[in-house]
Amino acid sequence: MFWxxxxxxxxxxxxxxxxxxxxxxxxxxxxxGATIERSLPHLGFDGVREVRVGxxxxxxxxxxxxxxxxxxVADLCQRFLTNPVIEDSVITVTExxxx
Amino acid sequence: MAARVGVVQFPGSNCELDALEAVRMLGGEAEILxxxxxxxxxxxxxxxPGGFAHGDYLRPGAIARFSPVMSAVMExxxxxxxxxxxxxxxxxxxxAGMLPGALQKNRGLKFLCTTVxxxxxxxxxxxxxxxxxxxxxxxxxxxxxxxFTCSPETLADLQANDQIVLRYVDNPNGSVDDIAGICNxxxxxxxxxxxxxxxxxxxxxxxxxxxxxxSLLLQAxxxx
Numbered sequence: 001m002f003w004x005x006x007x008x009x010x011x012x013x014x015x016x017x018x019x020x021x022x023x024x025x026x027x028x029x030x031x032x033g034a035t036i037e038r039s040l041p042h043l044g045f046d047g048v049r050e051v052r053v054g055x056x057x058x059x060x061x062x063x064x065x066x067x068x069x070x071x072x073v074a075d076l077c078q079r080f081l082t083n084p085v086i087e088d089s090v091i092t093v094t095e096x097x098x099x
Numbered sequence: 100m101a102a103r104v105g106v107v108q109f110p111g112s113n114c115e116l117d118a119l120e121a122v123r124m125l126g127g128e129a130e131i132l133x134x135x136x137x138x139x140x141x142x143x144x145x146x147x148p149g150g151f152a153h154g155d156y157l158r159p160g161a162i163a164r165f166s167p168v169m170s171a172v173m174e175x176x177x178x179x180x181x182x183x184x185x186x187x188x189x190x191x192x193x194x195a196g197m198l199p200g201a202l203q204k205n206r207g208l209k210f211l212c213t214t215v216x217x218x219x220x221x222x223x224x225x226x227x228x229x230x231x232x233x234x235x236x237x238x239x240x241x242x243x244x245x246x247f248t249c250s251p252e253t254l255a256d257l258q259a260n261d262q263i264v265l266r267y268v269d270n271p272n273g274s275v276d277d278i279a280g281i282c283n284x285x286x287x288x289x290x291x292x293x294x295x296x297x298x299x300x301x302x303x304x305x306x307x308x309x310x311x312x313x314s315l316l317l318q319a320x321x322x323x
């Protein structure tokens with residue numbers, strides 16, 4: 001799609017930096033979080049609660065505008081970056097490249 | 100004519116040869132289905148084997164479900180063909196939406212490599228038709244993410260429709276309702292964490308996997 005790609009570039013135009021934070025859904029057991037929480041008092045850190053372990057995924061995305069970028073990232077999360085059965089995501093979209 | 104079983108091979112699969120060998124020992128024909136080919140090559144049954152397909156990157160099964168072969172496997176299953184996902188293969192089938200629920204990290208965060216006891220809870224599936232209800236089978240497990248989880252509504256559906264085919268006698272990984280294996284509503288797609296292909300001879304410590312794989316071969320013969 002050589003010539004098509006120029007058109008795509010024109011259509012998309014803007015660059016966004018995207019952060020997707022993936023975490024286990026409310027109510028899904030988080031054995032990593034529980035293990036970290038249990039070990040903290042042994043290290044002298046008292047009063048830490050509700051430890052949840054997740055992952056963050058960063059990338060740059062070209063899109064026509066912020067609404068289009070958010071819609072695309074939401075679709076990407078639903079179909080690939082998260083497993084909706086057990087995971088939720090929080091999406092942050094910022095104008096401009098990350099680097 | 101012997102039933103032909105296709106065993107999917109992803110980059111990172113590591114139980115595909117065991118599955119081939121097991122099928123052949125039980126009198127079936129077996130062949131590898133390369134993940135990059137979008138066909139099941141006319142086989143009568145498909146096994147999605149254990150391992151670490153595509154390195155288990157992102158989540159086990161998350162990338163494997165997009166391999167070209169999986170659209171052919173889905174089509175095969177939709178037309179009633181028997182499909183069994185073992186261990187990583189079970190994870191692939193849940194990610195692909197061919198089976199409900201998901202597999203998460205074991206309670207206790209330990210990689211488990213041991214032999215467990217399974218109780219046959221339903222004989223109405225492509226993998227359990229030749230087993231007897233209530234039978235206890237000794238079959239190895241070998242997984243880190245085998246803790247089956249699903250929404251309360253999905254669990255109620257699985258229970259009501261007799262889709263829980265195998266349960267652990269002594270739950271090793273925290274799976275909800277002691278679930279070791281389930282089938283889809285059509286009963287032709289089955290996923291389980293234990294490895295029946297590693298329990299097919301007294302030399303391997305158990306031959307309790309034989310009735311399970313024999314069920315699959317019979318189903319394959321029926322659909323051939």
